[in-house]
Amino acid sequence: MRIESECFLLPKAGNRRDEYEDASHSSMHVHKETTVCRFAIADGASESSYAEQWANLLVKGYCFGRFGGMQIHRAVSPLSKAWQKKMNGKTLPWYAQEKLSSGAFSTLAGITFRFAIDADAAAFDAIAVGDSCIFHIREDKLIASFPLSTADDFGRRPVLISSNTANNAQLHEFVHRWSDIAGAGDEFWLMTDALACWLLTRYKEDTSVIRIMQKLADEHDFQHLVHEERRRPHHEGYFYLRNDDVTFIRLKLVKGK
Numbered sequence: 001m002r003i004e005s006e007c008f009l010l011p012k013a014g015n016r017r018d019e020y021e022d023a024s025h026s027s028m029h030v031h032k033e034t035t036v037c038r039f040a041i042a043d044g045a046s047e048s049s050y051a052e053q054w055a056n057l058l059v060k061g062y063c064f065g066r067f068g069g070m071q072i073h074r075a076v077s078p079l080s081k082a083w084q085k086k087m088n089g090k091t092l093p094w095y096a097q098e099k100l101s102s103g104a105f106s107t108l109a110g111i112t113f114r115f116a117i118d119a120d121a122a123a124f125d126a127i128a129v130g131d132s133c134i135f136h137i138r139e140d141k142l143i144a145s146f147p148l149s150t151a152d153d154f155g156r157r158p159v160l161i162s163s164n165t166a167n168n169a170q171l172h173e174f175v176h177r178w179s180d181i182a183g184a185g186d187e188f189w190l191m192t193d194a195l196a197c198w199l200l201t202r203y204k205e206d207t208s209v210i211r212i213m214q215k216l217a218d219e220h221d222f223q224h225l226v227h228e229e230r231r232r233p234h235h236e237g238y239f240y241l242r243n244d245d246v247t248f249i250r251l252k253l254v255k256g257k
Contacts, residue, residue, distance in 0.1 A: 001115050001116070001117065001118075001119050001120065001121075001122060001184060001253060001254065001255060001256070002117075002253075002254050002256065002257060003037050003113060003251055003252065003253055003254070004251070004252045004254055005026060005039065005249060005250070005251050005252075006249070006250045007024050007026075007247070007248070007249045007250075008216070008219060008222035008246075008247070008248040008250070009022060009024065009245075009246065009247045009248070010222070010223055010226050010245070010246050011245050012243050012244055012245055013227075013230060013243050014243075015245075020052070020245050021043070021044035021045075021046055021051050021052040021055065021245055022041065022042065022043050022044065022052075022055060022192050022245040022246070022247040023041065023042045023044065023052065023055035023056040023058070023059045023106075023247075024039075024040065024041045024042075024059055024190075024247050024249055025039075025040050025056075025059035025060050025062070025063045026038065026039045026040075026063060026249070027063035027064065027065075029065075033116050033117070034114055034115070034116060035113075035114070035115055035116070035117060036112065036113070036114050037112070037113045038062060038063040038065070038110060038111070038112045038113075039063070039110065039111055039188075039190060039249050039251060040058070040059040040062040040063055040108065040109065040110035040111075040190075041059065041108075041109050041110075041132050041190045041191070041192055041247050041249060042055035042056075042058045042059050042106045042107055042108045042109075042132065042192075043055065043106060043107045043130070043131075043132050043192040043193055043245065043247075044104065044105070044106045045104070045105040045106060045160055047105075048102070048103065048104045048105045049100045049102075049103075049104055050083075050086075050087060050100070050104050051104045051105060051106055053083060053086055053104065054083050054103075054104035054105070054106050054163045055104075055106040057079045057082055057083055057163075058076075058079060058106055058108045058161060059108070059110070061075065061076075061078075061079045062108065062110040062127070063110070066078070066079070067110065067127060068112070071172060072129070072161075072168070072171055072172055072175050073165065073168050073169075073171060073172065076161060076165065076168060076171075077165055079163075080103075080162075080163050080164070080165050083104065083163040084163070087100060101164075102164060102167075103162045103163040103164025103167055104162070104163040105160035105161065105162050105163075105167075106130075106160060106161055107128075107129060107130025107131055107132040107158055107160060107161070107192070107193070108127070108128065108129050108130065108132065108161055109126070109127070109128040109129075109130075109132035109133060109134055109146075109147075109190055110126065110127050110128075111124055111125070111126040111127075111134055111188060111190065111251075112124060112125055112126070113182075113253075117257055120183060120184055120255065121181050121182065121183050121184070122181070122182050122183075122253055123179070123180075123181055124179065124180060124181070124182055124188075125177065125178065125179040126146060126177070126178040126179075127175060127176070127177055127178075128146060128147040128175075128176045128178075129159060129160070129161050129171070129174060129175055129176070130158035130159055130160055130161070130193075131147075131148055131153070131154055131158040131193040131196070131197075132190070132191065132192050132193060132196065133145060133146060133147065133148055133190070133191050133193070133196035134146045134178075134188060134189070134190050134191075135188065135189040135191070135196075135199065136180075136182070136186065136187075136188055137186065137187035137188070137189060137210060137214075138185070138186050138187075139185070140207070140208075140210045140211050140214070141207070141210065142203055142207075142210060144178075144180075145200065146176065146178045147176035147178075148196070148200075149200070150200060150204075151197050151200045151201040151204070154193060154196070154197040158193070159171070159174040182253055183253065184253050184254060184255040185252075185253065185254075186252070186253050187214070187250065187251060187252045187253075188251040189213070189248065189249070189250055189251070190247075190248070190249040190251075191246075191247065191248050191249075192244075192245065192246060192247045193244070194241060194242045194243075194244035194245075194246055195226075195241070195246040195247070195248055197242070198229060198240055198241040198242075199213070201234075201240060202240065212225070213250070216250075222248065226241065226246055229241035230242075230243055
């Protein structure tokens with residue numbers, strides 16, 4: 001078995017690419033006869049300082065295996081030190097320095113697959129903090145949504161991981177975990193909040209949105225879809241896709257080497 005992966009991303013409308021504050025990463029390791037593949041996304045909170053650097057540290061930390069079997073505050077601690085090191089020496093006005101001292105904030109969603117090359121199934125486990133989501137797709141059906149399952153769930157302020165460890169004292173209470181088995185042909189989609197909320201909203205109205213997402217061929221197709229959905233009016237008076245950074249990792253488990 002192998003995993004085919006693609007990553008699509010786009011900043012907020014009106015923003016430059018260097019203003020994009022989401023993050024994504026992946027890794028693959030072979031241990032004897034077992035392959036371990038990890039994928040992660042994160043959404044840096046715009047209201048915090050240098051959130052994009054923090055989001056990048058989180059996804060890389062996850063894909064390097066630093067979250068495996070470890071309490072989250074212990075996993076985050078060395079990443080926090082790395083973020084602080086990056087920030088040291090920055091010359092900032094007093095108000096920006098004060099904001100910096102409170103830390104950066106980000107969501108995180110990651111999934112790890114373990115399988116033998118000749119296997120027909122793969123075990124997986126996932127972790128999520130906040131409202132970045134992972135969807136399990138089989139054929140053209142959404143069979144699982146993690147950690148949120150309805151568009152209404154996105155109305156609450158999400159719990160975020162902070163680069164300031166003092167803010168993470170109760171974080172372990174808000175960590176969601178998911179483990180299961182997936183078969184060849186199954187797909188997993190990782191999406192940051194705006195896109196995840198959009199998918200659940202559209203799927204409730206018309207399940208054919210799954211096929212639309214499966215047919216995206218390249219970055220151009222993805223950008224066209226995002227631009228269209230940001231302008232598509234909902235009958236309740238808002239646009240289907242909120243104007244925010246969007247990140248989409250599309251994974252498919254495939255038979256063969």
